Amino acid sequence: MPPMNLPQKLSPQQCSFFHEEGYVIVPDVFAPADLEPLRRALHAEIDRKSRSMQAEGKLTNLHEELDFDHRLAAIQSDSKENGEALMRHLEGLRGGGFHAPEMFEVIAHPKLLGAVSALLGTEEIVGSSVYRVRPKLPGIGRGVVPWHQDSGYLTPHCDTQLIITCWIPLVDATVENGCMQILPRTHQGQLAKHHTGGNAGFLVIKDEDLPADPRRAITALCPRGGVVFMTxxxxxxxxxNYSDHxxxxxxxRYQSAEAPNNVGLWPDSLDEEGTASPEFYEKVNVACYPPEADFLVHSRATPEAVTDYADYVKRRETYDLIKASYSAFRRWPEAATPAG
Ligand SMILES: O=C(O)CCC(=O)C(=O)O
Known part of the structure; x- marks a missing residue:
């Protein structure tokens, strides 16, 4: 397979801005229509799952008349339990959750990879399974994310690597619906101390441990089609989210193929409980977020090794099995009382 030419999505000024400020907001990486298949696939999954919950007698009103931007909120407002179950099903935290060809299409989209490649300075790009689908519901605390650095969740040996978070809104992200706040020019120092016990299990940096006054934060407004890139x-x-939708x-998340990763690492054998050999777990620990499956998403040098959708699903599902028996690394001591 010949290497795919990536479109040049970023100007040299946007790349310099990213490296100096620690983020860049690019309003037109995608055309809004590029994200429609994913929006439709997520809505179809809500429909499918809520119908199966209805068949089990758990849910009465499907709210079929509502669109993608409102339906899950109406289900949650009828029953917190059903809303939470649907959110957990979709969120994709730690490998499980929603994957579909439409999701992979965005993950491997040449427009996105063109921008990522410009920021990483390489065309050898590894994608990480650590992705999240975030339905932030109006008035629900679960979607509010406390101050953190993504490296707080990753292994210390990757602190000095560049791993790019691409935050992609599927609606216009505004102040009213709870867009992100970012502390600029603070990404070059040591990792700040994080605490466990934030809402919905999130890690938290206390205000006094932030590398700058949080009042210096910028508000990361981003239209649909845009991407917020962060280190x-x-x-x-x-x-x-104070809006009605x-x-x-x-x-x-993406990194250079030269940064530590577990691409190509495959368990030799798995027992009935999904346990692999101790040597395998040792090797997997090389990755920045073990035991998630990394995959080659673009390569000029070895285009034949680039992961396709079927391989991506196989990797995610196999690593999901392993997770049951893998004791996740703990970077931060457990809080005795909830922080934040
Ligand atoms: O979507 C949000 O509200 C927060 C996202 C975030 O913290 C992240 O992508 O690391």
């Missing part, structure tokens, strides 16, 4: 050491958080977004 793994850029402090950010997000605010409540769901603030849908996804966040994806």
């Amino acid at each position: 793994n050491r850029t402090p950010h958080c997000s605010t409540p 769901i603030r849908w977004s996804i966040d994806l």
